[in-house]
Amino acid sequence: MPDSRTAPAAAWHQRYRAVPEALPAEWNDTLDVQLAHRSVRRFLPREVSDATLATLIAAAQSASSSSNLQVWSVVAVRDADRKARLAEFCGRQRHVAEAPLFLVWLADYARLLQLAADNQAPLEGQEYLEAGVMGCVDAALAAQNAITAAESLGLGGCYIGGIRNQPEAVAAELQLPPGVFPVFGMSLGYPDPAEDTAVKPRLPQAAVLHHETYALEDQRASVAEYESRIAAFYDEQAMTHGWGGRVLKRLAGPQSLTGRHRLREAWDALGFRLR
Ligand SMILES: Cc1cc2nc3c(=O)[nH]c(=O)nc-3n(C[C@H](O)[C@H](O)[C@H](O)COP(=O)(O)O)c2cc1C
Known part of the structure; x- marks a missing residue:
């Protein structure tokens, strides 16, 4: 009889390569799903039904949701031309156009601004950085x-x-209100199934889990350990550069932020003052 605890050990090993x-x-099954996560960028030509959505x-x-404000919304895009335009705005990412369903997740204060206007009430809190943070977190x-x-x-x-x-172009495409x-x-x-992806290993827990107080010095050893563990994954996926090289390139300067600097x-242009 198979050991019922083989599955968690295998899932753990995939996630950490350790x-x-x-x-x-x-x-349980929830943990199985969570630890097996991998980004998928190639899809079968099969629609996602309205019922599944x-x-x-x-x-x-x-x-x-912060204070149950529910300051988020999502736009579901299935139209091929609109997906193609969004793919362009996203830096020509092919899988945006090819996915049967593309969801755009929004920090959304429009309905609260409407509620405030309808009640002739102030909504000054929406002008602060905290509002943007709450919207993104939600x-x-x-x-x-x-x-x-x-x-x-x-x-x-x-x-x-x-x-x-290009947030303004996306906002215009989706007709987002202020x-x-x-x-x-x-x-x-x-x-x-033809896409050759695997579970991408993560930093050792020692890097992200601190007990009582934060320990920065210990991070060097964890990062070095991670580099050696992720090297095998990068080799399998024919990816060049180590993890450190990748993160340093990704955040080197404004030019590496693909417009997000x-x-x-x-x-501000979309109606947030973030003061
Ligand atoms: C907020 C966020 C934005 C991301 N943006 C992109 C993106 O624009 N294009 C892309 O191909 N992957 C994107 N990713 C996927 C990450 O590259 C991916 O999650 C990461 O490499 C870890 O791989 P995994 O999801 O397979 O575990 C994004 C992930 C997150 C959480």
Whole structure:
């Protein structure tokens, strides 16, 4: 009889490329789905039904929300021409156009601004940086619930930060009212098994989990350990450069931000003062 705890050990090993110090004490199907996450960028030509979309949104709306303000929304895009235009705005990312369903997750104060106007009430809180942070946090929590739900149903997808390369163009395309900012996109569909992807290993837990107080010195050893573990993954995926090289390139300067160095200006243009 197979050991019922082989599955968690295998999932753990895939996630860290390391044998767990101890087998996880508790396990279930939710953890199976979470630890098996991988971004999917190639899809079968199979639609995501309205019923499935509704299920994903119910999962999204089940996430916590700051003070239950629910300052997020999502635009579901299926129209091929619109997806193609959005793909261009996102830095010509092919999988944005090719995914059967593309979701644009929004930090959304439009309905609260409308509520305030209808009640002739002030909404000065929307002018502060905190409002932008709340909108992004709410949108991210909702989106993560949605993608996990999707993965649990056999779908796959990929977040698209490229939506922030040209936020004003995205806003015009989606006819976003003032007070709404596109935070990220998400391509979704049924994974094409021909895509050769694997679970991407993460930093050792020692890098991200601190006990009581933060320990920076210990990070060097964790990062070095991670470099050696992720090297095998990069080799398998025919990817060049190590993790450190990648992160340094990604954040080297404004030129590496693919247009996002002017995000404050874009938020302002879309109705957020962020003071
Ligand atoms: C907010 C966010 C934005 C992202 N933007 C993009 C993107 O524009 N294009 C892309 O191909 N992948 C994008 N990704 C996917 C990441 O590259 C991916 O999650 C990361 O490399 C880890 O791989 P994994 O998701 O397979 O574990 C994004 C991920 C997040 C969370």
